[in-house]
Amino acid sequence: MTTELLAPPERNYLSAGYTARSWLLTVDHKRIAILYMVSITLFFFVGGAAAVLFRLELMTPEGDLVISETYNKLFTLHGIVMIFLFLIPAVPAVLGNFLVPLMIGARDLAFPRINLLSWYLFMLGGALVMWSTFVGGVDTGWTFYTPYSSTYANTNVMLAALGAFVTGFSSILTGLNFIVTVHTMRAPGLRWFRLPLFIWAHYATSLIMILGTPVVAAAIFLVALERGLGIGIFDPKLGGDPLLFQHLFWFYSHPAVYIMVLPSMGVVSEIIACFSRKRIFGYRFVAMSSMAIAVIGFFVWGHHMFVSGQSVYAGLVFSFLSMLVAIPSAIKVFNWTATMHKGHVWLSTPMLYALGFIGLFTMGGLTGLFLATVAVDVHVHDTYFVVAHFHYIMVGGSVMGYLGGLHFWWPKITGRMYPEWWGRFSAVLVFFGFNLTFFPQFVVGYLGMPRRYHTYPEEFQIYNVMSTAGASILGVAYLIPLIYFIWSLKYGPRATANPWDARGLEWEAASPPITQNFETTPIVTTDAYPYAEDEQRTEETLLV
Amino acid sequence: MTGHVAHHFDDAEQQFHAANLGMWIFLATEVMFFGSLFAAYTAYRYMFPEAFVAGSHSLDVVMGTINTAVLLLSSLFVALAVNAAATNRSRAAAGFLVGAIVMGVVFLGIKAVEYADKFAHNHVPGAHFQFHRESEGEHAVDGEHHVSVNESAIPGGDFQAGHNSPDRTLEKRVELFFSLYFAMTGLHALHMVIGVVLLGIVAYQAWRGAYSQTYFTPVEVSGLYWHFVDIVWVFLFPLLYLIR
Numbered sequence: 001m002t003t004e005l006l007a008p009p010e011r012n013y014l015s016a017g018y019t020a021r022s023w024l025l026t027v028d029h030k031r032i033a034i035l036y037m038v039s040i041t042l043f044f045f046v047g048g049a050a051a052v053l054f055r056l057e058l059m060t061p062e063g064d065l066v067i068s069e070t071y072n073k074l075f076t077l078h079g080i081v082m083i084f085l086f087l088i089p090a091v092p093a094v095l096g097n098f099l100v101p102l103m104i105g106a107r108d109l110a111f112p113r114i115n116l117l118s119w120y121l122f123m124l125g126g127a128l129v130m131w132s133t134f135v136g137g138v139d140t141g142w143t144f145y146t147p148y149s150s151t152y153a154n155t156n157v158m159l160a161a162l163g164a165f166v167t168g169f170s171s172i173l174t175g176l177n178f179i180v181t182v183h184t185m186r187a188p189g190l191r192w193f194r195l196p197l198f199i200w201a202h203y204a205t206s207l208i209m210i211l212g213t214p215v216v217a218a219a220i221f222l223v224a225l226e227r228g229l230g231i232g233i234f235d236p237k238l239g240g241d242p243l244l245f246q247h248l249f250w251f252y253s254h255p256a257v258y259i260m261v262l263p264s265m266g267v268v269s270e271i272i273a274c275f276s277r278k279r280i281f282g283y284r285f286v287a288m289s290s291m292a293i294a295v296i297g298f299f300v301w302g303h304h305m306f307v308s309g310q311s312v313y314a315g316l317v318f319s320f321l322s323m324l325v326a327i328p329s330a331i332k333v334f335n336w337t338a339t340m341h342k343g344h345v346w347l348s349t350p351m352l353y354a355l356g357f358i359g360l361f362t363m364g365g366l367t368g369l370f371l372a373t374v375a376v377d378v379h380v381h382d383t384y385f386v387v388a389h390f391h392y393i394m395v396g397g398s399v400m401g402y403l404g405g406l407h408f409w410w411p412k413i414t415g416r417m418y419p420e421w422w423g424r425f426s427a428v429l430v431f432f433g434f435n436l437t438f439f440p441q442f443v444v445g446y447l448g449m450p451r452r453y454h455t456y457p458e459e460f461q462i463y464n465v466m467s468t469a470g471a472s473i474l475g476v477a478y479l480i481p482l483i484y485f486i487w488s489l490k491y492g493p494r495a496t497a498n499p500w501d502a503r504g505l506e507w508e509a510a511s512p513p514i515t516q517n518f519e520t521t522p523i524v525t526t527d528a529y530p531y532a533e534d535e536q537r538t539e540e541t542l543l544v
Numbered sequence: 545m546t547g548h549v550a551h552h553f554d555d556a557e558q559q560f561h562a563a564n565l566g567m568w569i570f571l572a573t574e575v576m577f578f579g580s581l582f583a584a585y586t587a588y589r590y591m592f593p594e595a596f597v598a599g600s601h602s603l604d605v606v607m608g609t610i611n612t613a614v615l616l617l618s619s620l621f622v623a624l625a626v627n628a629a630a631t632n633r634s635r636a637a638a639g640f641l642v643g644a645i646v647m648g649v650v651f652l653g654i655k656a657v658e659y660a661d662k663f664a665h666n667h668v669p670g671a672h673f674q675f676h677r678e679s680e681g682e683h684a685v686d687g688e689h690h691v692s693v694n695e696s697a698i699p700g701g702d703f704q705a706g707h708n709s710p711d712r713t714l715e716k717r718v719e720l721f722f723s724l725y726f727a728m729t730g731l732h733a734l735h736m737v738i739g740v741v742l743l744g745i746v747a748y749q750a751w752r753g754a755y756s757q758t759y760f761t762p763v764e765v766s767g768l769y770w771h772f773v774d775i776v777w778v779f780l781f782p783l784l785y786l787i788r
């Protein structure tokens with residue numbers, strides 16, 4: 001690793017201003033990425049704190065720490081905060097915001113002010129969710145199912161739902177910005193099939209953001225009308241159908257899983273190419289599999305409703321379509337594996353996270369096939385099996401990708417190196433803690449423990465104790481990077497423009513980049529990941 | 545001219561292309577947003593055809609038709625404004641835009657009259673909602689008067705079968721029709737209000753001579769938005785007023 005003592009460029013995007021105003025009114029995509037990074041980190045620890053509390057409660061079969069109502073509010077808070085305020089913005093709004101213009105050789109996103117607006121909307125939505133918590137909390141679960149949310153839950157549900165609605169618009173604006181930027185602002189010579197896979201993944205994610213989010217917005221809008229004005233759309237007393245809410249909700253919320261995981265897949269592609277010193281195997285297949293996941297993902301929402309009274313035929317069709325998603329997902333996993341094959345694999349911190357991603361995502365994906373099978377789903381529906389499955393995808397997938405990406409591009413973002421030993425240590429600890437938390441939940445779910453209850457029969461205690469122990473380890477493993485990242489801002493060694501000897505336009509910019517990103521617009525003459533031709537040289541560099 | 549190109553774009557053409565594409569993508573999200581409401585309407589109409597026909601008959605087709613014509617005319621004005629701006633006639637563009645704004649306000653006025661009528665007849669969903677087929681007089685459907693709804697065939701039907709007469713059941717379902725009517729036309733009217741403000745700003749700029757052959761992006765982009773809102777109405781009108 002080359003970490004020569006270099007002075008950072010005198011003027012870079014970080015030194016462009018130190019006042020609060022220079023941050024809060026910035027239109028620089030890199031600074032907005034930092035604003036997002038700080039905000040989602042705060043929300044991550046809020047959502048994590050809720051999880052700590054209910055994991056403690058679940059240590060014992062009796063309800064002894066909190067009453068059931070508080071328990072319901074805790075898992076609702078955890079769900080709403082982690083999904084709407086952390087997982088959905090995590091990779092796109094932080095890493096995507098920072099890297100999309102850099103990777104395509106542009107000076108900014110197409111609409112810098114709309115980008116800033118999207119952060120303000122995000123914060124407004126986050127404030128509403130926090131407000132709903134402070135005035136008493138919401139107990140509907142993050143899914144806001146009707147008629148619970150429209151008739152029976154307390155009124156704070158409207159604040160929280162409004163929060164989700166507003167953050168939805170921030171997500172739409174981010175997606176819109178990415179699509180327009182990728183279409184209109186690529187550097188000369190950067191044809192579509194020369195784009196880094198990170199960009200393809202974000203393009204596919206953006207499609208879901210702009211086409212899926214408005215549907216959940218409409219669903220929340222209708223719940224608000226029902227709740228606020230007394231007009232009924234999902235109300236069975238009027239002949240309305242609560243199932244319609246579930247259809248609209250999952251039409252977005254299933255694809256939303258791909259908003260969380262596709263960008264992480266993009267991150268993993270970049271990391272694996274770099275630390276295997278090879279061009280990604282089957283580049284076009286990996287690029288197109290992102291698009292395929294985005295498209296097929298829109299036609300599988302019914303798998304959340306196998307036991308909701310949907311017709312058998314609809315169930316079978318949704319079951320079949322859900323299994324189709326496994327094909328593009330498997331294409332990615334196989335191609336990543338093939339990329340590493342005979343590559344010069346270097347187990348750096350980002351690479352450990354990427355490998356962790358592959359393992360956990362594969363596990364989550366395969367158990368997803370169980371759940372897509374109607375007969376099995378009837379048995380395990382609403383049990384901890386489902387909880388374990390989606391955490392393997394959303395935490396095992398998204399968070400591993402986010403952390404891997406954060407380590408990979410940390411030198412670019414801050415101009416400093418993080419401590420490699422601590423990085424590897426916490427990456428391994430995250431993987432271990434995660435599996436200890438969630439693997440027992442597959443077992444206890446299969447044995448029949450339902451989700452969303454704060455008491456359970458005694459024979460399930462051993463699994464819950466394992467899970468809580470794992471969650472404690474996971475909590476510590478997430479705190480370590482927080483500490484050393486902050487430490488590195490002052491004490492980390494200075495990073496060169498390209499400390500990993502990686503390929504890609506972002507590594508041609510300075511670390512940290514100047515406000516305009518590049519001194520002169522780069523011209524692209526090669527495909528993505530041109531690692532192979534100078535394998536020999538990189539080997540010498542890396543084995544120092 | 546170059547003064548209009550933001551720092552991160554290479555040239556005016558790239559900027560125009562980006563703004564245009566941005567608006568098209570925004571409209572795609574709008575299609576999905578209204579599309580969800582259309583899907584809800586279609587599902588319930590399929591479940592309760594008679595109640596929806598009865599509800600539809602209480603809407604004033606004449607008012608709806610006039611409003612459709614008014615909106616189409618406004619779209620024509622907007623198209624003329626874009627053309628005027630693109631041919632260096634900024635002031636003429638301002639004039640056309642004012643024409644479109646006037647048409648938009650007329651539309652909203654007629655819509656307000658219709659809403660007032662609904663309030664007067666207690667057709668607004670909520671505690672005071674009333675719908676009596678007999679008293680709806682001139683709007684009532686010809687022919688069969690007593691509607692028998694096959695309760696068991698309808699989800700949620702059993703729920704009310706015990707206490708409610710078929711007329712009461714029908715009333716509840718007409719209320720569902722009006723819930724969707726107000727949700728969809730209300731949301732459309734909100735988009736109209738935003739459109740009027742948007743065109744107002746652009747018209748003011750046009751009057752000051754801000755647009756020319758080389759730079760008329762705001763006219764083009766806000767025009768796209770206006771046409772979209774117009775097209776939403778072109779779908780709402782037959783769905784709510786005409787299909788009976």
Ligand SMILES: [Cu+2]
Binds near residue numbers: 253254257300301303
């Ligand atoms: Cu799903």
